[in-house]
Amino acid sequence: MIELYETQRAMRNMRKAAMQRGVVAVLDVGTSKIACLVLRFDGSPRLDAEGIGSMAGQAGFRVIGAATTRSRGVRFGEISAMQETERAIRTAVQAAQKMANIRVDHIIACFSGAGPRSYGLAGSVDLEGNVVTEQDISRVLSACDVPDYGDGREVLHAQPVNFALDHRSGLIDPRGQLGQTLATDMHMLTVDAAAVQNLAHCVKRCDLELAGVASSAYMAGVSSLVEDEQELGAACIDLGGGTAGISIFIKKHMIYADSVRMGGDHVTSDISKGLSVPTATAERIKTFYGGVVATGMDDREMIEIGGDTGDYEHDRRRVSRAELIGIMRPRVEEILEEVRARLDAAGFEHLPSQQIVLTGGGSQIPGLDGLASRILGQQVRLGRPLRVHGLPQAATGAGFASAVGLCLFAANPQDEWWDFDLPVDRYPARSLKRAVKWFKDNW
Amino acid sequence: MRPLGQRMQKLRHDPAPSRWSYRMQRLMLTPIFRKLLRVGLPFALSFGAASLYLNQPEVRDSLITRIAEIRETIEERPEFMVNLLAVEGASDEVASEIREIFPVALPASSFDFDLDELRITIEDLPAVASAAVRLRQGGVLELAITERQPAALLRTRAGLSVIDVEGVTIAQAQSLSDYPELPLLTGEGAEASVAEAQAIEAAAGPLAPRILGLVRMGARRWDVVLDGEQRILLPEAAPVRALERVIVLNETNDMLERDIAVVDMRLAERPAIRMRERAVEAWWQVRNSVAGVKDQ
Numbered sequence: 001m002i003e004l005y006e007t008q009r010a011m012r013n014m015r016k017a018a019m020q021r022g023v024v025a026v027l028d029v030g031t032s033k034i035a036c037l038v039l040r041f042d043g044s045p046r047l048d049a050e051g052i053g054s055m056a057g058q059a060g061f062r063v064i065g066a067a068t069t070r071s072r073g074v075r076f077g078e079i080s081a082m083q084e085t086e087r088a089i090r091t092a093v094q095a096a097q098k099m100a101n102i103r104v105d106h107i108i109a110c111f112s113g114a115g116p117r118s119y120g121l122a123g124s125v126d127l128e129g130n131v132v133t134e135q136d137i138s139r140v141l142s143a144c145d146v147p148d149y150g151d152g153r154e155v156l157h158a159q160p161v162n163f164a165l166d167h168r169s170g171l172i173d174p175r176g177q178l179g180q181t182l183a184t185d186m187h188m189l190t191v192d193a194a195a196v197q198n199l200a201h202c203v204k205r206c207d208l209e210l211a212g213v214a215s216s217a218y219m220a221g222v223s224s225l226v227e228d229e230q231e232l233g234a235a236c237i238d239l240g241g242g243t244a245g246i247s248i249f250i251k252k253h254m255i256y257a258d259s260v261r262m263g264g265d266h267v268t269s270d271i272s273k274g275l276s277v278p279t280a281t282a283e284r285i286k287t288f289y290g291g292v293v294a295t296g297m298d299d300r301e302m303i304e305i306g307g308d309t310g311d312y313e314h315d316r317r318r319v320s321r322a323e324l325i326g327i328m329r330p331r332v333e334e335i336l337e338e339v340r341a342r343l344d345a346a347g348f349e350h351l352p353s354q355q356i357v358l359t360g361g362g363s364q365i366p367g368l369d370g371l372a373s374r375i376l377g378q379q380v381r382l383g384r385p386l387r388v389h390g391l392p393q394a395a396t397g398a399g400f401a402s403a404v405g406l407c408l409f410a411a412n413p414q415d416e417w418w419d420f421d422l423p424v425d426r427y428p429a430r431s432l433k434r435a436v437k438w439f440k441d442n443w
Numbered sequence: 444m445r446p447l448g449q450r451m452q453k454l455r456h457d458p459a460p461s462r463w464s465y466r467m468q469r470l471m472l473t474p475i476f477r478k479l480l481r482v483g484l485p486f487a488l489s490f491g492a493a494s495l496y497l498n499q500p501e502v503r504d505s506l507i508t509r510i511a512e513i514r515e516t517i518e519e520r521p522e523f524m525v526n527l528l529a530v531e532g533a534s535d536e537v538a539s540e541i542r543e544i545f546p547v548a549l550p551a552s553s554f555d556f557d558l559d560e561l562r563i564t565i566e567d568l569p570a571v572a573s574a575a576v577r578l579r580q581g582g583v584l585e586l587a588i589t590e591r592q593p594a595a596l597l598r599t600r601a602g603l604s605v606i607d608v609e610g611v612t613i614a615q616a617q618s619l620s621d622y623p624e625l626p627l628l629t630g631e632g633a634e635a636s637v638a639e640a641q642a643i644e645a646a647a648g649p650l651a652p653r654i655l656g657l658v659r660m661g662a663r664r665w666d667v668v669l670d671g672e673q674r675i676l677l678p679e680a681a682p683v684r685a686l687e688r689v690i691v692l693n694e695t696n697d698m699l700e701r702d703i704a705v706v707d708m709r710l711a712e713r714p715a716i717r718m719r720e721r722a723v724e725a726w727w728q729v730r731n732s733v734a735g736v737k738d739q
Binding site for chain 1: 474
C-alpha cells in the first residue's frame, strides 16, 4: 500500500504544480475517440448573478483548447496497441495545444475499461484524545482493512465517503468534534495495473507528465448528474464506444463503479455484419439513421448502404430503417440488460432515489430513453455534461461527459485517501525520516 | 461498374504528427524559446554579420577615416573657429611671452583647445599669478591674466632677481638701478619672508635713505645694513618694534651719527652697541688722560 500511496501522492503533487503554472490538459482516452481539453486556471471570479447557483467546481478555470481525434489502438477502454494509441494521443494533444497556443506539460487522464471493481471498506479507531484531529483521520483511514484485491490490480480511487463518531453517522468532516470512537466508510476502486501502466507509458512517450488518473465512469457521473441527483442517489450510465460505465452516487460521493464491456462499437459491428458493409459505412449509417424504436414510417424509409465492389446489384443495395433498427435494438437491449444486472448486483434498488442518467456517445441513439426506462426503471433521463467556461460548442455533447467531468475533477478533486498524511506510527524508520521530513518542511 | 476515373474511396488518413514534429511544435510553443527566436536570433545574426564585416582591416580603416573626415568637417565649421587671442591684464612683455608659448596656431577649431591645460600652461609662466581662459562669441579666446607684482630684489650667488611677495622669481635684473624703488634682500631664506622685509622697510622712516638692504641671517631674522658700514641686528620676533626703538634712540641721542658699527637689538631687554676699534681706542685715551695715567 505504501508504494501506491507514494505514486498517487506524486501525481497529486504534479497536479498541484500544474495548477501553480496555471495550465493543465485533460485527456479522455476512449474506445472511439480521444478528447483533449486544455484548461487554464486563472482564478476567474465566481459569478454572483441572480439565479446562478454555487457553480460547484465550474468556476475558476477556462477551457482554452479542445481537440478530438479518432481513437486507435484502444479496445474496451483499454490500450491494446501502444504505438497507435500514442500517435492518437499525440494528435489530440497537439491540436489542443495549437488551439490554446500554449505548451502543456501536465495531463490528467481517464479511461473506461480495465475492469473496475468496487470495494467498500470500513475502519474504526479509538480516539487518542477527546477531539478528532487530522492525525485521527489518517489513522482511521489506515485502519480500514483492505481486502485482497488480487495481483496485478491497482487502486484508482480510495475515497472516504462517510465518517461516524460514536453513534452519529453521516459526518462529512469530523475534525474538531468530540467523541470516543471514529469510524469511516471508504470506497475503493481497483483496476488492472497493466492498463494504468500502459496509459502512463503512452503519456510519457508524448513528453507529458501524468498528473492524475481517473475512472471514466466516475468522471461522467461528476459532469452529468446534477447536484440533487448526486446528493439523493443516482446512477450514471456512460454508454461509450467499447464499454458502458456505471457509477452510483449518493451524498455527493461515488459509492460504486463498474463497467460493462459492451458499447457502441458492438452495435456498429453488428450492423456491419448484418448488412455486410464496411465498419466505416456501418458507423455512418448508425449515426445518421440509427434508432431503437421502429414505427410504420421506418418501413418505408430506405437507406442506401452502398458498396465498392463494382457489382451494380451489390453497390445499389438499400435497406429499410426498420431493418437497421432490428439489428441495433437487440444489442442495445443486451447492453442495458447487463447494466441492469450490475445495478442489481450493486444493490441500487436500496437507494432512496433511483434516478438513472444515460450519457456518453451511445445515449444519442433516438428512442433510447424509452427503451431504457422499460429495462432500467421509470426514472431515466438523458444527461449532457455541465457547461464549463470556454468549452467549444462541438464539445458540449453527451460524448464529452467524461472529458468535462475531468475538468471539474482537475479543478476540484475529491479527497482521496492519499491526500491525508500517513499516520505517524506508520512511518518506516520513524525517527530519522521524521527528522528529514521536518527539515524539508522547514527549509 | 465503377467509373475508371474514380479513385478508391479511402479512409481519411489520420493526421498523427511524427514524434519529431510533435516535439518541434511543443518547442515552438515554449514562451522562452519563442522569445529567444524572436529577439535573440536576429540579434546574434546581425552581431555576427557586423563583426565578420568589421574583421577586415581595410574596412575598419576606411570606416575610421570616414568618421574622422566627418568629424573634421564639423569641427572646421566657421562657428567653431577661434581666430583671435585676447590677452587682458598683462603687461606687454608678459603678453608677448604668452603669445610665444601659446601652443596652437590660430586660426584653429575650438575643439582643439583644452582650456584647462591651456590655463595651467599659462599659469606656469613665472610672471603670471593666475589666468582665466574662456572662449568668447565671435571666435575670440580671452585670457584674463593676473600678473605677479614685484616686491623686492633678491641677490643670490646666481645674480640679481626680481621676486614678488611670495618669493617667486619674476625676472632677472641686470643692475640695482633698474628697480630703484625695490628693497634689496639677500641671505639664506630671504625669499621666504619677503612680507616681513617689506614691513621693516616701511617702518624705516627717517632711516630709509640710509638703508642699503636687508640680510636674512640664518634663515630666521633680519639684519638692516646701513651705509657707513653700520648694521642693525633685529630680533626674530617683532623686528619692526625693535627697529622703531632704534629710530627713537637715534632721534634722541643721534646714536647712529656716532662711531658705532653694530646696534644689536636681538635681546629686547638688553640692547647693545658695538663701537668701532678706533672709537674704542679714543675712548680709552680719554679715560686714561682723565685718570692721569701716563702714556707709555
